[in-house]
Structure formats: C-alpha cells, structure tokens
Amino acid sequence: MNNPNLCSICGKPAAVRLNNPERRLCAEHFIKDAEERVFKAIDAAEMIREGDRVLVGLSGGKDSTALILILSEYVKTRPDVKLIAVTIDEGIAEYREDTIKAAERLVEHTGVEHGIISFTELFGDTLDRLVADRKNLACSICGVLRRRSLTEAARRFDADSIATGHNLDDEAQSVLMNMLRGDKPSLIQDSSLGYTGYFVPRIKPLAVLSEKEIVTYIMLKGFYTPLPECPYAVTALRMEARKIIGTLEERYPGTKLNIVRFRDGIRKHVPYSPKGTKGKLNTCKICGELTSGEICQVCRVLNRKQSDE
Amino acid sequence: MKIILPDRKTIEEEREPAVIKDILESLGINPASVIVAKNGNIVPDDVILENADELKIISFAHGG
Ligand SMILES: [Zn+2]
Numbered sequence A: 001m002n003n004p005n006l007c008s009i010c011g012k013p014a015a016v017r018l019n020n021p022e023r024r025l026c027a028e029h030f031i032k033d034a035e036e037r038v039f040k041a042i043d044a045a046e047m048i049r050e051g052d053r054v055l056v057g058l059s060g061g062k063d064s065t066a067l068i069l070i071l072s073e074y075v076k077t078r079p080d081v082k083l084i085a086v087t088i089d090e091g092i093a094e095y096r097e098d099t100i101k102a103a104e105r106l107v108e109h110t111g112v113e114h115g116i117i118s119f120t121e122l123f124g125d126t127l128d129r130l131v132a133d134r135k136n137l138a139c140s141i142c143g144v145l146r147r148r149s150l151t152e153a154a155r156r157f158d159a160d161s162i163a164t165g166h167n168l169d170d171e172a173q174s175v176l177m178n179m180l181r182g183d184k185p186s187l188i189q190d191s192s193l194g195y196t197g198y199f200v201p202r203i204k205p206l207a208v209l210s211e212k213e214i215v216t217y218i219m220l221k222g223f224y225t226p227l228p229e230c231p232y233a234v235t236a237l238r239m240e241a242r243k244i245i246g247t248l249e250e251r252y253p254g255t256k257l258n259i260v261r262f263r264d265g266i267r268k269h270v271p272y273s274p275k276g277t278k279g280k281l282n283t284c285k286i287c288g289e290l291t292s293g294e295i296c297q298v299c300r301v302l303n304r305k306q307s308d309e
Numbered sequence B: 001m002k003i004i005l006p007d008r009k010t011i012e013e014e015r016e017p018a019v020i021k022d023i024l025e026s027l028g029i030n031p032a033s034v035i036v037a038k039n040g041n042i043v044p045d046d047v048i049l050e051n052a053d054e055l056k057i058i059s060f061a062h063g064g
C-alpha cells in the first residue's frame, strides 16, 4: 500500500485522517490534536478571562459531552477558571430522561458542579405542552426558550460567560442559512453572543471541530452512547444547508472552515452594534428582560399578554 | 466480508478487497456522515477492507 495507515506522530495504526495539514493520527494523538485545537481557539479569541466562572450548557448529547470533557481538560492548566454545568430540562417526553442520565454520568466523571433548570419552572409548562398546537415551530421556539434558560442559569450561578457546544457544521450551516434568508444582521452579529455590558457573553469553543470529529472524539474517549433523537425536526432550511455543505465538503475538503472564516473576516470589518437597534436596547414591557424591540422574543413565542395598567 | 449498517442490519457476502469509501458509496452512504470501524477499531475511510474483515458503519444523527 502506498499510504500505510499509520499515525504521523507515533507510527501506531491511525484512527483518523485529517487535512490541512494532511495527517493521520492514532486514537491518543487525535484526542490530543482535537483538544489542542480547541484550547488554541479559546486562547486566541480570549474566550475565557482570568478568574472566569464559565457556565457549560450540558444537554448530555454528543456536542455538550465533548464540550464538558474538553473544557475540564482545559481548566487543568487554568486553575483560576471555574466550570459549572447546567442541564436544561425542556420537558420532551421519551427523549430528555436518557440525556439527563448521560449528563449526570459526565459531571460525576469530570467532578464539575451541576444544576438542572426546567422549562416548567421558568415558563410554566413543558415544551411538549407549550408547542402542542404548533409542533412545526417547536425547534425554533425551543431555541429561544433555551437561550433564556441559560441566561437565567448564568444569573443563578453568577457566571461570567456561557459555553455552548456549537460545532463547525452548525456554524457553517448558520452562515449559509443567513445568506439564503438575506439576513445580514445575523450574519454580521452573532445574536447568541450577547452584547458586551448587557448580556452574559456566549462562547463556542467547539466551533473549530466538525460534527464527525466530535463524535469520533467521544467514541475514542469511551463516552459515546447512541441516544434517542429529539422528536422535533430541525428546520427544513437547516436540513438543506446541511446537505449542500456536506456534499461540498466531501468534494472540496476545508469548505466548512472556509465558510466560517469568511464570516469571521467580515465580522472584523463591520462596526459592532446590537441587531437592528443601532446600539439601543430596551427592557421588555412584559418580563423586563433586555430586548431590541418592545416585547422580547420569549414573551412573543409564549404569547404572553401585556396587562393593562 | 461482514458489513454492519447504521440501522444494525448485517450484510455478509464474499467480496473482493475494496477501499471502505467505495464500499460506502456503493451502499449509497455519504462517507462524511458516518464513522467506520474495521474489526472493532475506528479507521479512516481510505483503508482497504479484505474479505475476512468486518466493517461497522456508525451514523451520527443531528441533535445537541
Ligand atoms: Zn499516535
């Protein structure tokens, strides 16, 4: 064979082949390689500052499993940083129970403090019931409510930032979706990042790893368990974006990373201002949270009414 | 050659040695959407599978 499948570093049988630079890595060296790429991304973007308390969204699914495993390695070199894992229980029958168990195993293994917050506690009901008559919108409504839940968790645990498990695939798909929708504000300002001085900043340490790398990582670490899939389908446009980018990546390796870097390049050149507000933020007339309009997204998706006073 | 598909169905048949990626494509599976294990070990998809080998195809579904 003209390309024996051996680790470029130690010569043992390789588990993965990566490009840019072209290399083959055994299990041990792939784990190290993936962790180091994330550590580098964290440091390069100064995602975690001295003494930060970092809230880690831990759903128990594959992305957040990798996130907590990698961050708990990272803090071994940063004893000033404290991690707190939070699991949001959306109230999705026959799905969330198993993932919460997975999350509990992970915090036991990593020794990270763990909290659970439920939609019922925050919004008065389970996601299943909140979307009973509009299941097609479940995924986007859930996203809005989960974001608010994490903000609330950050407040409760006095966190300085919120780390989420968004991977390279998620990020590349979002860029394409923003383009296809003509949504320039979302392309140039990450609505999930928060605005300095207003919201707790969000960090996405795994955005340098593809979905495939993340699953490989947790498999090689022995933390892969096939879990039930969320019964609510992802938006149709995301499915399309996923297919298109998947095909392009196969033919032109590096496409995903190029898409995300292209977006990051644009963001560097665009003056910073909260989405569509020219820098102005209000407090929601119903719940009092910060919003760019009059009524916040959470109150809108929950159809909360303004009381006449 | 024994091939375990993502849905756990198994194909067992005599086959000429082939590159895993080509086997995946012949089964209509996009190599980028799966992880493959040869005789129990994760391998890159340009590795050759011999007739005596076992291939397990693990598909990772979307979902946080
Ligand atoms: Zn090695």
Ligand SMILES: [Zn+2]
Residues within 6 Å of the ligand: A284, A285, A286, A287, A288, A289, A295, A296, A297, A298, A299, A300
């Ligand atoms: Zn509100």
